[in-house]
Structure formats: C-alpha cells, structure tokens
Amino acid sequence: MPYADLYDCFGVVCGRAALTNAKPANKPDGVEPARGIELICVTKMSTRSLQGKDVKPLDTIPEDKKVKVQRTQSGFDPFEKPAGQPTSPKFGKADSYEKLEKLGEGSYATVYKGKSKVNGKLVALKVIRLQEEEGTPFTAIREASLLKGLKHSNIVLLHDIIHTKETLTLVFEYVHTDLCQYMDRHPGGLHPDNVKLFLYQLLRGLSYIHQRYILHRDLKPQNLLISDTGELKLADFGLARAKSVPSHTYSNEVVTLWYRPPDVLLGSTDYSTCLDMWGVGCIFIEMIQGVAAFPGMKDIQDQLERIFLVLGTPSEDIWPGVHSLPHFKPDRFTVYSAKKLRQAWNKLGYVDHAEELASRFLQCFPKNRISAQAALNHEYFSHLPPRIWELQDSKYPSLSHSLSLVLSLSLHFSLSPSPLLLWSHRISVIPPPVS
Incomplete structure (x- = not known):
C-alpha cells in the first residue's frame, strides 16, 4: 500500500489537506516506530501553496520545517471519557440517591423520603440494617425477590436495590x-x-x-x-x-x-x-x-x-x-x-x-x-362506569398511566361533589389503555 494512501487513511489526525497531492514512491525517513506510536512528518505549508508546484519528497524537507504529530494506537476509543472527568450517577449505587427526611422506623429497617440523582424523581428508601453475624434478614430477601417480578399499577414499584457491607437498600416509587x-x-x-x-x-x-x-x-x-x-x-x-x-x-x-x-x-x-x-x-x-x-x-x-x-x-x-x-x-x-x-x-x-x-x-x-x-x-x-373493566393487567407503567387518568378527578378528598360523577365524566374521554 503506498504510504501516501496510508497517510490519507489517517488524514483526520494528521492534516488530510496537506497530504492530498503527495505521492512519494519510497518509504519516508520521517516515520519512525516508537514503542507503539508512529511519528508522522507533516509539512508546514497550506494546500493552496502546493497548487501548480512540484512537491518535494518528505525526506528532502528541512528538519526545521517539519512538525511531528503523534498518531494513537488502533485501540484508541474516541468515546472514552478522560480519567479525571466525573461520571454520571447510576442505578444500583448508594451515592445515586439523596436522603431528604425520615418517614418511619421499624424493627429492622428505616424508611426515608429521598430523591434520585439519576432522574430527579422522589423515591422511598427502605434501608435495612445488616448484622455481620446474622447476615441479610430473610424478610428483606423475600420482599426484594417477590417485588422484582411484580409489575402492576396497584402494587408499589421497586426501582432499585443497593447492597453494601452495612445495609441493603430497597428503592421504591414514592407514594405520599x-x-x-x-x-x-x-x-x-x-x-x-x-x-x-x-x-x-x-x-x-x-x-x-x-x-x-x-x-x-x-x-x-x-x-x-x-x-x-x-x-x-x-x-x-x-x-x-x-x-x-x-x-x-x-x-x-x-x-x-x-x-x-x-x-x-x-x-x-x-x-x-x-x-x-x-x-x-x-x-x-x-x-x-x-x-x-x-x-x-x-x-x-x-x-x-x-x-x-x-x-x-x-x-x-x-x-x-x-x-x-x-x-x-x-x-x-x-x-x-x-x-x-x-x-x-x-x-x-x-x-x-x-x-x-x-x-x-x-x-x-x-x-x-x-x-x-x-x-x-x-x-x-x-x-362503576363500564370503562373500568376495560383496564387490563399489564406491565408498569402503561396501566398506571391509564388508571391515573381514570382516577385523577375521582377521589373525594373533600365532601363535595360526588367523586363517582366526576369519575364517570373523566372516564368517558380518556384514551384506551395500553396493553
């Protein structure tokens, strides 16, 4: 493969325009292998200055006119973040949630109102204390294992599970x-x-x-x-x-x-x-x-x-x-x-x-x-309005969205008017549930 074509393959890195018309027949002396990194000599001249002129081979360009550009190894990942750049919060990490206030405390767990740093939503953090000699409470294991497989609008949603040496935290949707x-x-x-x-x-x-x-x-x-x-x-x-x-x-x-x-x-x-x-x-x-x-x-x-x-x-x-x-x-x-x-x-x-x-x-x-x-x-x-029976069991959140629309004006938080009348009106205009 001619070296000019080889240079052209890496034109984005080396300065493609300056090498477009260069077609040396022999291997240039300026390319020196250096432990996984090749040094490519690029002439300090514009493409415009090359038009209509004979281009000198690279090995005849004076040393003071050459500039060395490093080309990385082929394993370079252009999407890799610099080492010092902070990473975004992720699910499954304790520092991805901020505790706001304590909601309650039981015999083996404390529940906090929290906020997700991943998406900004409110959550409920059930922090279960682990005793080194006793291990994880079986009730916590049972609750987590069952809820992972239950997706329904009338069952609280388990968002995340965080396990550290001292605690097991179950992250739930926040319900007020x-x-x-x-x-x-x-x-x-x-x-x-x-x-x-x-x-x-x-x-x-x-x-x-x-x-x-x-x-x-x-x-x-x-x-x-x-x-x-x-x-x-x-x-x-x-x-x-x-x-x-x-x-x-x-x-x-x-x-x-x-x-x-x-x-x-x-x-x-x-x-x-x-x-x-x-x-x-x-x-x-x-x-x-x-x-x-x-x-x-x-x-x-x-x-x-x-x-x-x-x-x-x-x-x-x-x-x-x-x-x-x-x-x-x-x-x-x-x-x-x-x-x-x-x-x-x-x-x-x-x-x-x-x-x-x-x-x-x-x-x-x-x-x-x-x-x-x-x-x-x-x-x-x-x-109840007949439409309520059209709500079908499906995975969260599609059913929840439909049921929220159905109930959004139905609950009688004050004593007037009748919630069922409001609900009947609302349910007649909502779109069909997503199954």
Missing part, C-alpha cells in the same frame, strides 16, 4: 400517604364512593398476586399506599411468600392482630389466598364505619371473642375441622349466635350490596371466603 393516614384525616368513615374505588383497586392488586400464587400475609391500612392521583398500591411484602404446592409449613405469626383471620388465630398453618381475603373484609368495614372491625385490646383470646360476638362461635357444623385446630378449646369461648353485620356496623346498611359483600369476606370457615377475582364481579361494583 397510606390508607391509615388518609382515614385519620377523614374520621367517621370515608365517602362511600371512595370506599368503592379503594376496595376495587385493593382487589385488583390482590387478584394479580394471587393468580401468581403469592400471598401478602400482612394486609392492613398502613400497608396500602395512596398516591396523589388516588391510586391504591399494595406495599410491604416482607411477610409475603410464594405458595408452593403442596405446603403446610406456614407460620401462624402473620398479619397484624386486628386483621388476622380466626383460623390463623386458632393456630392453623394450612392456608391459602383466603388468608388475605379476611383482611380485605376488615379493611372494608373500617373504611365504611370509620373504626376497626375487630380491635382486640388484650391478646388472641380477646381478638377471637370479638370476632365470635358478631359472626357466632364456630362449631363443626359450620366450620368442619375447627375442633382439631391447636388453640381451639370449646370451654374457653362463650357461645354466641351469628348477627347481621349491620347490627355491628350500621353504615353497611346505607350502601347497596355492601353488607352482603362484607359477609362474603368475613367467613370464619376459610374455604367459604370469596376470592379477589370473584369479588371484583360482585354487585357492589355494578354502578
């Missing part, structure tokens, strides 16, 4: 309040239409995880987040677990006492999705009535007494197998007969089909409880 705080701000029970919207979303999220054989196992208002657009999101999957088949080794130390079903209170470890459905019933009552359904104040015995007072003390006739449960002692419980739910919670009688749906959730015999998917088709929801 939870159902417990929301009910505290609106005492005496929520507007019936808001109850319907929140319950519908809770059932959608549960139906999604139950179809994937995942139990939440810790349903309570504190674990139901409410966004500023009215979306309800299941959160805190620390006690959740995937149900393998068969499995009869579950712990009965699950679910906060007030929302724990009687079968679990009596020591049963053989349960399925019906475990979560009891909690749904308790939360449904609490949203409507404004007080907890079964607020046990002492112990498990007291909690069971409160349940049996309303639903009746169970027997083998209505609950096959109850006498075989570890903690069931017939002589320890007062015998009560079942009552209508509206006798205990009068506001159930003010809303069409609310009492009947609540009774389907609050069944002492686990197998009699309605499933999340079946509950979505209950008559209680018959007055």
Whole structure:
C-alpha cells in the first residue's frame, strides 16, 4: 500500500489537506516506530501553496520545517471519557440517591423520603440494617425477590436495590400517604364512593398476586399506599411468600392482630389466598364505619371473642375441622349466635350490596371466603362506569398511566361533589389503555 494512501487513511489526525497531492514512491525517513506510536512528518505549508508546484519528497524537507504529530494506537476509543472527568450517577449505587427526611422506623429497617440523582424523581428508601453475624434478614430477601417480578399499577414499584457491607437498600416509587393516614384525616368513615374505588383497586392488586400464587400475609391500612392521583398500591411484602404446592409449613405469626383471620388465630398453618381475603373484609368495614372491625385490646383470646360476638362461635357444623385446630378449646369461648353485620356496623346498611359483600369476606370457615377475582364481579361494583373493566393487567407503567387518568378527578378528598360523577365524566374521554 503506498504510504501516501496510508497517510490519507489517517488524514483526520494528521492534516488530510496537506497530504492530498503527495505521492512519494519510497518509504519516508520521517516515520519512525516508537514503542507503539508512529511519528508522522507533516509539512508546514497550506494546500493552496502546493497548487501548480512540484512537491518535494518528505525526506528532502528541512528538519526545521517539519512538525511531528503523534498518531494513537488502533485501540484508541474516541468515546472514552478522560480519567479525571466525573461520571454520571447510576442505578444500583448508594451515592445515586439523596436522603431528604425520615418517614418511619421499624424493627429492622428505616424508611426515608429521598430523591434520585439519576432522574430527579422522589423515591422511598427502605434501608435495612445488616448484622455481620446474622447476615441479610430473610424478610428483606423475600420482599426484594417477590417485588422484582411484580409489575402492576396497584402494587408499589421497586426501582432499585443497593447492597453494601452495612445495609441493603430497597428503592421504591414514592407514594405520599397510606390508607391509615388518609382515614385519620377523614374520621367517621370515608365517602362511600371512595370506599368503592379503594376496595376495587385493593382487589385488583390482590387478584394479580394471587393468580401468581403469592400471598401478602400482612394486609392492613398502613400497608396500602395512596398516591396523589388516588391510586391504591399494595406495599410491604416482607411477610409475603410464594405458595408452593403442596405446603403446610406456614407460620401462624402473620398479619397484624386486628386483621388476622380466626383460623390463623386458632393456630392453623394450612392456608391459602383466603388468608388475605379476611383482611380485605376488615379493611372494608373500617373504611365504611370509620373504626376497626375487630380491635382486640388484650391478646388472641380477646381478638377471637370479638370476632365470635358478631359472626357466632364456630362449631363443626359450620366450620368442619375447627375442633382439631391447636388453640381451639370449646370451654374457653362463650357461645354466641351469628348477627347481621349491620347490627355491628350500621353504615353497611346505607350502601347497596355492601353488607352482603362484607359477609362474603368475613367467613370464619376459610374455604367459604370469596376470592379477589370473584369479588371484583360482585354487585357492589355494578354502578362503576363500564370503562373500568376495560383496564387490563399489564406491565408498569402503561396501566398506571391509564388508571391515573381514570382516577385523577375521582377521589373525594373533600365532601363535595360526588367523586363517582366526576369519575364517570373523566372516564368517558380518556384514551384506551395500553396493553
């Protein structure tokens, strides 16, 4: 290959215009290999000065007229950043998030409001303390592994996981309040239409995880987040677990006492999705009535007494197998007969089909409880705009975008006008959801 052509290949580096007409026949002396870097001699003259003149071979150009230009090795990466230049924040790095304020603290984790330096969005940082002798808490491993595979608008989104020697940090989407705080701000029970919207979303999220054989196992208002657009999101999957088949080794130390079903209170470890459905019933009552359904104040015995007072003390006739449960002692419980739910919670009688749906959730015999998917088709929801059933399960964020549009004007944060009327108007003009 002629050397002039070789120079032309590197014209961008060496000064292409000055070498265009140079065609020396022999190898120039000015090219000297130097440990991986070649030195190329380029004449100090403009292209214009070469026109119409004989060009001298490079080896005849005086030394003082030559300039040496270094050509890098062929492995040079033009996109490589200089060593001293700071790199942009990246996901998976602790310094990519800024802590703003503490939101809460539990037995093994502290939750902070934070901000992502990657995209500027608010996040919730769940910082789990690691003990060197104990390792990573199993609840944290379980929560992270389950949430990585759950993408639904009614389930809190796990953005990132950061692991250091001292901590494991789960980075969630930031949701500004939870159902417990929301009910505290609106005492005496929520507007019936808001109850319907929140319950519908809770059932959608549960139906999604139950179809994937995942139990939440810790349903309570504190674990139901409410966004500023009215979306309800299941959160805190620390006690959740995937149900393998068969499995009869579950712990009965699950679910906060007030929302724990009687079968679990009596020591049963053989349960399925019906475990979560009891909690749904308790939360449904609490949203409507404004007080907890079964607020046990002492112990498990007291909690069971409160349940049996309303639903009746169970027997083998209505609950096959109850006498075989570890903690069931017939002589320890007062015998009560079942009552209508509206006798205990009068506001159930003010809303069409609310009492009947609540009774389907609050069944002492686990197998009699309605499933999340079946509950979505209950008559209680018959007055929701038909468009709501067109929202399909899909990966975040497409469904979330559609549901946000549906709910953006629907929530009754003040007491007037009716949220359902606003929602009906809004839902008629939104585009179809992206599946």
